[in-house]
Amino acid sequence: MRIxxxxxxxxxxxxxxxxxxxxxxxxxxxxxxxxLAEVEGRFVPVPFNLESxxxxxxxxxxxxxxxxxxxxxxxxxxVPVLRLKEHADADLRFLGDYVYRNLFEGYTLKQWxxxxxxxxxxxxxxxxxxxxxxxxxxxxxxxxxxRDGYTALAARLLSHxxxxxxxKTGAREAMEMVRWKRLIYTGALDEYFDRRLGALPYRxxxxxxxxxxxxxAQPAAQVNYPNSGGATRSTDFGQLTGRSNPFTTVAWEYSKxxxxxxxxxxxxxxxxxxxxxADAYRQLARQEAPDVIFAGRLADYRYYNMDQAVxxxxxxxxxLCP
Numbered sequence: 001m002r003i004x005x006x007x008x009x010x011x012x013x014x015x016x017x018x019x020x021x022x023x024x025x026x027x028x029x030x031x032x033x034x035x036l037a038e039v040e041g042r043f044v045p046v047p048f049n050l051e052s053x054x055x056x057x058x059x060x061x062x063x064x065x066x067x068x069x070x071x072x073x074x075x076x077x078x079v080p081v082l083r084l085k086e087h088a089d090a091d092l093r094f095l096g097d098y099v100y101r102n103l104f105e106g107y108t109l110k111q112w113x114x115x116x117x118x119x120x121x122x123x124x125x126x127x128x129x130x131x132x133x134x135x136x137x138x139x140x141x142x143x144x145x146x147r148d149g150y151t152a153l154a155a156r157l158l159s160h161x162x163x164x165x166x167x168k169t170g171a172r173e174a175m176e177m178v179r180w181k182r183l184i185y186t187g188a189l190d191e192y193f194d195r196r197l198g199a200l201p202y203r204x205x206x207x208x209x210x211x212x213x214x215x216x217a218q219p220a221a222q223v224n225y226p227n228s229g230g231a232t233r234s235t236d237f238g239q240l241t242g243r244s245n246p247f248t249t250v251a252w253e254y255s256k257x258x259x260x261x262x263x264x265x266x267x268x269x270x271x272x273x274x275x276x277x278a279d280a281y282r283q284l285a286r287q288e289a290p291d292v293i294f295a296g297r298l299a300d301y302r303y304y305n306m307d308q309a310v311x312x313x314x315x316x317x318x319x320l321c322p
Contacts, residue, residue, distance in 0.1 A: 002149045002241040003249050006266070007205065008033075008222055010145060010240075012138040013307030019142040021314060025156040028144035029242070033137040037224040039102050045135040046224060047078070047128050048099050056102075065095050069131045078128040078139075082116070099129055106227040111255045112203060112269065120270035122303070137222075140307075145241060184316060186296035188265055189281050192289070195260075197280050200301060202258035202265035210250045215243070217250045230254055268301045293320075 010033045013019055036043040044052040050069070054062050068091050073079055081104050084096030100116075104127055108116045116124060146153045158165055166174055171187050185192060190200040208231075210217075221239035225231055231252045238248030258265050268274065278301040285294055295316050297304045304312065 012140040012143040026146040026153040036220040049130040077131040201269040203267040204258035204263035206254040208252040
């Protein structure tokens with residue numbers, strides 16, 4: 001059984017180009033991710049959909065709300081919860097308020113340490129209300145896990161005679177060890193400039209790992225806890241990556257502010273003040289590091305899914321080698 005040291009990573013994309021590129025380095029284990037959230041003592045699918053509605057609402061109310069969702073939004077619609085809260089129809093506003101309180105507000109406070117209103121709209125867009133009974137977490141046509149794991153995929157990517165891999169080597173040290181005309185830097189944007197304009201805020205994670213005997217430690221590979229306990233979510237890796245023994249491993253995730261001296265930065269904090277500071281660093285990069293290309297979640301200071309990170313890398317390559 002494989003585990004993901006930095007939390008569950010299910011590859012998914014709508015991009016045929018990204019999928020075909022990665023197929024050069026791995027075969028895929030078919031996997032469809034489904035997530036449950038603990039709400040009012042029940043486990044319901046997220047994103048919130050018509051199955052969640054039926055599980056949490058009285059039957060007559062659930063039917064009425066389903067009818068209005070289909071009438072006003074249409075089958076298959078994916079609407080951000082804050083938009084639903086502002087809908088002209090009172091019943092749909094009620095539903096938006098319910099989803100906001102029970103699935104979104106508490107989870108956002110745990111994950112980001114901020115109220116949803118203080119964050120960029122992209123955060124709410126990632127957790128829509130879905131007008132269907134499709135309980136897949138990702139609707140993308142390409143989904144799966146590398147058959148031999150992400151470590152093997154990365155090893156194949158790096159297996160090239162022109163690539164020299166230096167481990168346990170800082171960026172400054174590496175820049176002094178090799179001659180270069182153009183540098184692609186994927187570390188933290190503010191760290192490159194020794195945080196002279198101030199530290200960009202990140203969220204980090206703390207994990208608790210537990211090994212448990214049995215076939216399934218929880219009702220789904222991933223369970224979210226919007227309003228209960230201190231963890232944001234737990235992952236049963238036996239369900240995620242496959243089990244070859246009578247034990248499974250569960251990771252419990254706890255979100256925390258990132259102390260750059262001791263923590264690994266995971267998530268750029270999506271708010272106006274962060275974006276303004278990142279823009280100031282980008283201006284500094286144009287002035288002082290014109291031969292350095294900043295790319296990746298940390299260097300771009302943007303929340304990238306894995307396929308977006310690959311697409312960004314391919315974009316950089318195409319710009320260098322048209």
